[in-house]
Amino acid sequence: MNQEPIIVADNIRKKFGTNQVLKGVSLSARQGDVVTLIGSSGSGKSTFLRCMNLLEIPDDGKIFVDGEWVQMRPKPRGYQEPADRHQVDRIRAKLAMVFQNFNLWSHMTILENVIEAPIHVLKKPKKLVVDEAMALLDKVGISGKAHAYPSHLSGGQQQRAAIARALAMQPKVMLLDEPTSALDPELVGEVLRVLQQLAQEGRTMIIVTHEMKFAREVASQVVFLDQGVIAEQGHPEQIFLSPATERCRQFLASVKWS
């Protein structure tokens, strides 16, 4: 396996107003890694994930994706901003994101959602993209819904469609922010099964999740974020069976293990 990391976040800091949400967070993943980010509400997990694809611009720190560092330049008043918008777009296209609330485009059918970015961002031929999209929808088990609109689907189906939409970009890394948190309990399983399968296929994923059982089973690396710093990080067995810090112990004791 390739030894160079595919994604690196180096010493990321981010402040909202006076609220220092990330206080120097670093993470790196190689191809095939599945990193699960856990931590209590408000610890900065989403913010950190969103810094990686620059939906939030880190005040300080660097991002590396697939061979290139994101170019930053100092802002006149403030911290830093991306120097090259095209580079940001290029990097985002390699990091498909799956959101807690699915964020499908409501005015497009499921199939249109899936083919949108490959056609218009990656500029792939439509015919090819449609075939790939149908195969992906089949894989996540909703090919029958290809021509339905998102509002006609259950939450679990919508999230699986969003996963198919992300996969259609053939991303280097998938970023998933609590992909099952908005779902009714009985729909969580169908989405986790899809993610588990992706992990087995060797997809590189960084997943924020409150599903501890899943976080433990699927991860190659677990990161416990606490008040804007990584309090503990390591192999799932180590984190879940013998957490080194008191904070992590408390956190694991407080969450439910459905």
Add this chain to the structure above:
Amino acid sequence: MDFQLVWQYFPDLLNGAWLTIELVALSLFVGFFLAFICGLAALSRYHLLRYLAQSYMFIFRGSPLLIQIYLIYYGSSQISWIKDSFLWAILSQAYWCALIALTLNTAAYTAEIVRGAIRNIPQGAIEAGKSFGMSRWLLFRRITLPQTLRLMIPAYSNEVIQMLHASALVGAITLMDLTATAQNLISRTYASYSFYLAIAVIYLVTTYVISGIFRLLERRLYRHLRLNEA
């Protein structure tokens, strides 16, 4: 109601109706584009643009259309540099003054509708677009614009109907639109009841057609909300 009389002058009424429809259609068409520019400017992160757009909207929504028509038509004739410039060729004509007033007015109201619609687009849809590497223009064209148009329809169909009715004010500067034509016929025949009723019906039918067009549009654009086709 004197049908015979109305029928006799029906061609005049149709001429008037045609001028009304022409003024309303042209001003709506141009006003729609202006409204998008203005609505986007009102949401811009540049202070100056925002300020200009908001002032424009405030002025044209804050004063009566009739006064705007008067100001453009009579006001311009009192400003000497306008009278000396090429603008006078346009601003000396009631038709163009009415068209300009109607256009600027509907653009201001529609800009407010555009601004509200853009604000109501779910932020997640925009973020999803960004997260897949869409450029700003692509994002606007493929996500923001179609969602804005859908959110605008109910308020905009009202605006179109209001414009149809407000256009009756252009008679104040000598234009023979539907209302002015009727008034003219009444002053000659004294059949006020018949003619007012006749043009009310014409306005009603036109409004009905406009509503029908918007209903068709909604049927098409709101497919994604209809549950029975899943």
